Amino acid sequence: MRRICKTAVLLALLGLASYTSRAQDIAEAAALTSHSSIVASGAKAPSHTISSPEKQSASPHLMARTGPSPEEINRKGFEDNAGQTAGKLLLRSVPSGADIFVNDLLVGHTPLLMIIAPGKYEIEMRGPRQESGHSTAGVMPKETETVVINLNQRYPAKISTR
Secondary structure, three states, X not given: OHHHHHHHHHHHHHHHHHHHHHHHXXXXXXXXXXXXXXXHHHOOOOOOOOOOHHHOOOOOOOOXXXXXXXXXXXXXXXXXXXXXXXXXXXXXXXXXXXXXXXXXXXXXXXXXXXXXXXXXXXXXXXXXXXXXXXXXXXXXXXXXXXXXXXXXXXXXXXXXXX
């Protein structure tokens, strides 16, 4: 009886192997005759040039970013619109190193001194460990407004089961 079971299992494995091999042959034949395969074989590979070779991307499909970062662009936008009566906004967080969002635009990391137009601004800071805090700051013409935000943890560090 054991011998018959072993023989049946062996025949089943051989049949599965030949079926898999046949399926592979069919797939390869279909790939050779498909329209996308014919079009792709006649197409030239795209030539990508990166402006700075030291900033090559780890992926061959993603281009390396050139130019200033988005936070620099946002900060520069605030400074360009500051005008003659610009004020200063000194932003700090506890702990330091948090991402700063002014009116929902990323402008940098704490501590940061910005030259900004007088007005009211919504400030949000997010730390590296899911801490966050927010405040509203009013900047007066030709004055420095200091904002210090204590970041609160999103999740408790300790859990007590009493």
